Amino acid sequence: xxxxxxxxxxxxxxxxxxxxxxxxxxxxxxxxxxxxxxxxxxxxxxxxxxxxxxxxxxxxxxxxxxxxxxxxxxxxxxxxxxxxxxxxxxxxxxxxxxxxxxxxxxxxxxxxxxxxxxxxxxxxxxxxxxxxxxxxxxxxxxxxxxxxxxxxxxxxxxxxxxxxxxxxxxxxxxxxxxxxxxxxxxxxxxxxxxxxxxxxxxxxxxxxxxxxxxxxxxxxxxxxxxxxxxxxxxxxxxxxxxxxxxxxxxxxxxxxxxxxxxxxxxxxxxxxxxxxxxxxxxxxxxxxxxxxxxxxxxxxxxxxxxxxxxxxxxxxxxxxxxxxxxxxxxxxxxxxxxxxxxxxx
Ligand SMILES: Nc1ncnc2c1ncn2[C@@H]1O[C@H](COP(=O)(O)OP(=O)(O)OP(=O)(O)O)[C@@H](O)[C@H]1O
Numbered sequence: 001x002x003x004x005x006x007x008x009x010x011x012x013x014x015x016x017x018x019x020x021x022x023x024x025x026x027x028x029x030x031x032x033x034x035x036x037x038x039x040x041x042x043x044x045x046x047x048x049x050x051x052x053x054x055x056x057x058x059x060x061x062x063x064x065x066x067x068x069x070x071x072x073x074x075x076x077x078x079x080x081x082x083x084x085x086x087x088x089x090x091x092x093x094x095x096x097x098x099x100x101x102x103x104x105x106x107x108x109x110x111x112x113x114x115x116x117x118x119x120x121x122x123x124x125x126x127x128x129x130x131x132x133x134x135x136x137x138x139x140x141x142x143x144x145x146x147x148x149x150x151x152x153x154x155x156x157x158x159x160x161x162x163x164x165x166x167x168x169x170x171x172x173x174x175x176x177x178x179x180x181x182x183x184x185x186x187x188x189x190x191x192x193x194x195x196x197x198x199x200x201x202x203x204x205x206x207x208x209x210x211x212x213x214x215x216x217x218x219x220x221x222x223x224x225x226x227x228x229x230x231x232x233x234x235x236x237x238x239x240x241x242x243x244x245x246x247x248x249x250x251x252x253x254x255x256x257x258x259x260x261x262x263x264x265x266x267x268x269x270x271x272x273x274x275x276x277x278x279x280x281x282x283x284x285x286x287x288x289x290x291x292x293x294x295x296x297x298x299x300x301x302x303x304x305x306x307x308x309x310x311x312x313x314x315x316x317x318x319x320x321x322x323x324x325x326x327x328x329x330x331x332x333x334x335x336x337x338x339x340x341x342x343x344x345x
Contacts, residue, residue, distance in 0.1 A: 164195030
């Protein structure tokens with residue numbers, strides 16, 4: 001695997017802030033939770049980053065990295081232990097209502113829609129909640145439905161729509177609030193490839209034509225690579241990578257494979273594999289060996305196979321996890337605490 005440079009200096013230079021409008025500013029955010037037995041867990045540990053207006057940023061990391069805690073703190077749904085968050089210059093904790101006017105979120109799939117109402121009734125309902133008479137925003141709603149290709153579903157009950165359509169309704173409800181900043185958790189989860197592409201295209205249009213700022217959390221590598229301008233990767237409560245997506249080709253070129261062997265790999269051969277490649281999740285018994293290996297190109301996998309063959313152990317299976325960032329994270333951050341990202345900075 002190639003090297004991924006660490007870049008944790010997120011403080012923008014004065015010239016940056018003069019030219020680019022900052023939509024989201026997170027400064028020294030720390031969140032501790034107390035566990036049942038009275039211990040403290042630091043879920044987010046002194047995290048800082050700025051997000052410029054008109055960009056799509058991917059917030060990634062393995063399970064438990066602190067993404068949700070960061071997003072919820074940014075939205076004002078959690079009170080941080082330390083640090084501050086500004087949305088379009090408004091302090092989320094000092095002026096929650098003011099900040100809330102600038103941000104909306106599609107947090108858990110499509111749960112923000114009322115399934116028994118039609119698509120249009122949902123939009124009307126949420127407008128009313130904001131104190132807006134639905135009639136006065138009918139044109140905006142029509143435009144949004146058109147944009148998301150939902151016009152012919154406007155009078156259908158949400159419960160009867162396909163999963164992809166429900167996801168779009170959820171997005172429409174969130175976007176109808178017309179906030180400059182939108183947070184989305186796994187926006188393409190459960191969508192088929194075509195629907196996921198459609199949605200990505202729609203999001204890009206919104207950002208480019210309406211100057212929205214979108215923060216996406218996802219485990220899907222392809223989505224992140226094709227959708228985001230910039231990627232922030234968290235691990236164990238800290239930011240380990242913060243780079244433009246184009247600078248992360250190493251990460252996206254990396255593919256992980258789960259290898260299963262019909263016997264115990266000799267120690268010498270295991271050492272060779274471990275010494276040459278990024279590996280993780282080894283499981284060994286007398287009649288079976290399993291491990292995960294990350295390689296830069298599928299061809300490099302043949303080199304791994306050569307070492308295994310030399311070890312005299314038959315290969316039961318090699319399966320690819322092409323779109324699963326989780327596996328790549330586990331491998332690059334190391335099961336044993338060794339952090340490849342840090343090591344290459
Ligand atoms: N309410 C809570 N009480 C105690 N610990 C919590 C609480 N919420 C989260 N944590 C812990 O904080 C850490 C970060 O969790 P968080 O949900 O922010 O991670 P995540 O990156 O969003 O993970 P995932 O991808 O699994 O959603 C984890 O160790 C988690 O167990």
